[in-house]
Structure formats: structure tokens, C-alpha cells
Amino acid sequence: MLATPPQPKKAVKKRRVKPVSQRKAYASAGQTTNDSLFQACMNASGWSLQRDLSQDAKAEIKERTDRVERSCAEPKYAPYYSKTACAADRITITQLADTSTISPEAKAIFLDLRSQLDSVNREYVDLLRKYSGLAGAKTATAYEATITSTNQNNLAIYNGQITWGEYNKRRQQVYREYQAATTGRT
Numbered sequence: 001m002l003a004t005p006p007q008p009k010k011a012v013k014k015r016r017v018k019p020v021s022q023r024k025a026y027a028s029a030g031q032t033t034n035d036s037l038f039q040a041c042m043n044a045s046g047w048s049l050q051r052d053l054s055q056d057a058k059a060e061i062k063e064r065t066d067r068v069e070r071s072c073a074e075p076k077y078a079p080y081y082s083k084t085a086c087a088a089d090r091i092t093i094t095q096l097a098d099t100s101t102i103s104p105e106a107k108a109i110f111l112d113l114r115s116q117l118d119s120v121n122r123e124y125v126d127l128l129r130k131y132s133g134l135a136g137a138k139t140a141t142a143y144e145a146t147i148t149s150t151n152q153n154n155l156a157i158y159n160g161q162i163t164w165g166e167y168n169k170r171r172q173q174v175y176r177e178y179q180a181a182t183t184g185r186t
Contacts, residue, residue: 057131064124068117077113079106083164088175091168098164102157110158142181146174 071077072086083098083106085091102110125143128136153174157167 054131057127061124061127061131064120064127067120071113071116071120077109079103080109080113084168084171088168088171091172095168096165096172098168100164101160101162102164107158110154114154139182142178145181146178149174149177 069086072081083100083102084095121143125140128140130136132139149170153162153167153170156162156170157164162170
């Protein structure tokens with residue numbers, strides 16, 4: 001048997017990989033070739049495609065938000081808004097420490113105001129679902145989850161069972177729960 005001499009090894013050229021910033025590659029965000037396949041794959045992983053809201057949709061949503069702000073500034077609702085803030089995240093320390101109960105003046109306008117605010121909130125939830133995809137549906141569901149505790153709080157203040165301070169603390173708690181549900185933070 002004859003032995004074959006060892007073959008010289010071929011030199012392997014090592015390829016140097018450039019950092020991403022130096023590569024001549026790019027990605028384009030708005031290019032999907034099969035929308036339903038994209039939705040199925042991304043939704044399964046917890047992602048959703050967010051479409052840019054049209055100007056009409058933005059205006060419709062803003063109009064609801066503005067209606068709430070306008071009602072907060074209406075003089076006829078002053079007996080209520082002198083005891084609590086328009087938004088739960090704007091409640092002051094003075095309002096949290098308030099030991100008074102609902103006055104006859106605040107009680108007289110309370111049901112009208114709550115009815116108006118509840119109507120605007122329902123419209124807003126519908127708009128979130130209509131225009132904001134999965135993220136909007138999640139926000140709408142989180143809001144709807146707060147309705148029972150909000151109604152209980154409203155009923156307790158209306159019936160004189162709790163003070164304004166307790167009412168405001170509960171409003172803040174409901175708001176924190178809503179924030180946690182929509183942002184994932186506690």
C-alpha cells in the first residue's frame with residue numbers, strides 16, 4: 001500500500017462582518033406583502049399593526065376629550081368640581097383631605113353631570129375600538145373594567161356614605177388600576 005502524502009489545507013478566508021451601521025441594508029416600515037399573514041403572525045406574538053388615524057378620526061376623538069374639559073369649566077358644575085378634579089390624576093392634597101360630604105347643591109347637579117360624562121366616555125370607548133385597532137380595544141376593555149367601581153364610588157358619595165376625601169382617593173385608585181391595565185405598569 002502506498003501512502004498518499006498529506007494534502008495541503010486550503011486557506012479559508014475569514015469574513016469580517018461589518019457593524020449594522022456600516023452595512024448597506026435598510027428596512028422599510030410600511031411594506032407588507034400579505035396583510036392577513038402579517039396580522040396572523042404578529043398578533044400571535046402580541047404585536048399589532050397600528051394604522052395612522054385619519055384627521056377626521058383624530059378630530060372626532062379630540063372632540064370627546066374637549067367636551068369633558070368644557071363640562072369641567074361650566075359654572076353650573078362648580079359645586080361638584082370645587083370638591084374634586086376634572087381628571088383623577090389632577091386631584092389635589094386638599095381634595096384628598098376633605099372630610100365634608102356632598103352638599104345639596106352638588107347633589108342636585110351630580111346625576112346630570114355623571115350622565116353627561118358617562119355618555120361621552122361610552123362614545124370615546126366606541127371610537128377607540130373603531131379607530132385604534134387592538135391597542136384601542138385593550139384600552140376600551142380596561143376602561144369598561146373600571147365602570148363597576150366607579151359607579152359604586154359615585155353612588156356612595158351621592159348617598160352621603162363617604163366623604164369627598166374618600167371619594168377622591170377611590171377615584172385615584174380606579175385611575176391607577178386603569179393605567180396599570182393599559183400600560184402594564186403598576
